[in-house]
Amino acid sequence: xxxxxxxxxxxxSRVKANNRMPNVPxxxxxxxxxxxxxxxxxxxxxxxxxxxxxxGYLLLTVAHPSPLEGPADPTNASYIPLPDWxxxxxxxxxxxSFASGPYNLIGAAIIPGIAFGALALVxxxxxxxxxxxxxxxxxxxxxxxxxAALIYTTWESVAATNWEAVKAQxxxxxxxxxxxxxxxxxxxxxxxxxFQAQASCIGCHGGxxxxxxxxxxxxxxxxxxxxxxxxxxxxxxxPAGTFSGTDEELxxxxxxxxxxxxx
Amino acid sequence: MLxxxxxxxxxxxxxxxIWRDIADHEVPEHVNPAHHFSAFVYCFGGLTFFITxxxxxxxxxxxxxxxxxxxxxxxSVYYLQNEVAFGEIVRGMHHWGASLVIVMMFLHTLRxxxxxSYKKPRELNWLVGVGIFAIMLGLGFTxxxxxxxxxxxxxxxxxIEIAASMPFIGGMIKTLLAGDATILGAQTLTRFFAIHVFxxxxxxxxxxxxxxxxxRRQGISGPL
Numbered sequence: 211x212x213x214x215x216x217x218x219x220x221x222x223s224r225v226k227a228n229n230r231m232p233n234v235p236x237x238x239x240x241x242x243x244x245x246x247x248x249x250x251x252x253x254x255x256x257x258x259x260x261x262x263x264x265x266g267y268l269l270l271t272v273a274h275p276s277p278l279e280g281p282a283d284p285t286n287a288s289y290i291p292l293p294d295w296x297x298x299x300x301x302x303x304x305x306x307s308f309a310s311g312p313y314n315l316i317g318a319a320i321i322p323g324i325a326f327g328a329l330a331l332v333x334x335x336x337x338x339x340x341x342x343x344x345x346x347x348x349x350x351x352x353x354x355x356x357x358a359a360l361i362y363t364t365w366e367s368v369a370a371t372n373w374e375a376v377k378a379q380x381x382x383x384x385x386x387x388x389x390x391x392x393x394x395x396x397x398x399x400x401x402x403x404x405f406q407a408q409a410s411c412i413g414c415h416g417g418x419x420x421x422x423x424x425x426x427x428x429x430x431x432x433x434x435x436x437x438x439x440x441x442x443x444x445x446x447x448x449p450a451g452t453f454s455g456t457d458e459e460l461x462x463x464x465x466x467x468x469x470x471x472x473x
Numbered sequence: 474m475l476x477x478x479x480x481x482x483x484x485x486x487x488x489x490x491i492w493r494d495i496a497d498h499e500v501p502e503h504v505n506p507a508h509h510f511s512a513f514v515y516c517f518g519g520l521t522f523f524i525t526x527x528x529x530x531x532x533x534x535x536x537x538x539x540x541x542x543x544x545x546x547x548x549s550v551y552y553l554q555n556e557v558a559f560g561e562i563v564r565g566m567h568h569w570g571a572s573l574v575i576v577m578m579f580l581h582t583l584r585x586x587x588x589x590s591y592k593k594p595r596e597l598n599w600l601v602g603v604g605i606f607a608i609m610l611g612l613g614f615t616x617x618x619x620x621x622x623x624x625x626x627x628x629x630x631x632x633i634e635i636a637a638s639m640p641f642i643g644g645m646i647k648t649l650l651a652g653d654a655t656i657l658g659a660q661t662l663t664r665f666f667a668i669h670v671f672x673x674x675x676x677x678x679x680x681x682x683x684x685x686x687x688x689r690r691q692g693i694s695g696p697l
Contacts (some may be wrong), residue, residue, distance in 0.1 A: 282543075
């Protein structure tokens with residue numbers, strides 16, 4: 211590199227005024243085989259692969275809108291939690307008896323830690339210059355085993371999940387959208403107080419009468435007799451005899467619920 | 474005209490060497506799918522980057538509507554999904570891209586592994602790649618909470634419980650992520666938003682830059 215006297219710079223910068231690299235593309239004829247320039251020759255071919263990929267990607271996006279469940283409600287204790295699909299294998303690991311409970315550390319830290327650590331250290335574990343998979347059987351075998359374990363645990367997790375129950379839970383309801391029926395609830399009435407005092411009522415139908423796991427009571431179409439009949443004998447998913455109180459209170463409550471008619 | 478602008482900039486900044494490194498370098502035959510169809514396996518890394526760019530762009534548009542607050546997060550996502558023009562497409566691309574980027578990155582990792590491309594002198598680039606893998610998983614985990622719907626809340630609850638079950642550091646990780654030792658709520662959402670939108674992307678950009686500079690420095694590994 212030329213230094214000192216005779217060097218000319220652009221102004222007071224360190225960029226040389228002369229001997230700059232000419233902007234002439236390289237001559238690839240001296241390279242072996244069918245080597246070509248990245249820009250624009252190869253990038254165009256890569257873009258063609260990208261375009262095919264993008265079409266599939268967009269078709270997927272249009273055909274399957276991204277899911278959205280109802281807003282988060284931490285009080286719902288019956289919700290079956292599920293992580294995104296690429297965490298299912300790690301999630302499944304914690305369900306095996308050798309990696310959960312007292313051995314939780316094995317499933318939560320040791321096995322994922324060993325797997326990820328081994329992946330990171332691959333170049334330092336496999337130091338032979340041989341590159342063909344068939345010429346380095348141990349690394350190849352370990353990787354194939356790891357892939358098989360990933361696929362197997364993910365598959366087990368998928369098979370053990372009740373997908374219909376998962377799909378049914380968390381559905382967006384009118385309640386979430388603020389589309390409750392137009393019902394005036396008299397919160398000072400005796401029936402309202404009886405309802406609020408019954409843990410089994412508000413547990414399923416909600417303190418706001420808009421339903422949780424049980425149906426919404428606002429805007430129901432039952433008569434007072436039918437309501438007390440349902441409370442006494444149950445209906446559908448509702449068990450019989452959960453009401454604890456006197457017959458008079460039952461009568462007041464039934465009339466209150468039957469009075470929740472849409473205007 | 475363009476040449477004159479180029480020369481004007483080049484005289485002051487000497488950009489030709491930079492241009493050479495970014496654009497005008499050799500691509501050997503064995504990675505070119507136009508010459509060998511099986512060379513499409515060498516496209517997985519480029520496709521991973523392609524999806525990453527889409528994730529960044531779609532994510533930028535999502536933040537135009539998204540509100541990281543427990544009262545409004547779900548409402549803003551619902552509005553974006555159902556009312557905003559093409560909001561469903563933008564959110565859909567971000568949602569599916571999050572899965573596809575994991576798939577392509579996994580395939581890219583397998584390509585590098587089975588072609589033995591991580592061997593000397595490319596050990597450092599493999600390490601950086603594993604770091605990118607970890608960051609992508611972190612982005613997936615933090616992004617899952619942001620719509621603040623039922624599955625988001627309960628999946629995050631489980632994830633944080635697993636992290637909290639670690640010995641010694643478990644409690645600290647939980648407090649760091651959730652913002653509180655017991656509550657998973659408003660703090661958690663804002664923290665996950667900050668991690669998802671600022672911390673992890675910043676780390677991702679740094680590692681991607683290192684990944685690409687190393688590739689340019691060393692070139693693509695030769696044919697088997």
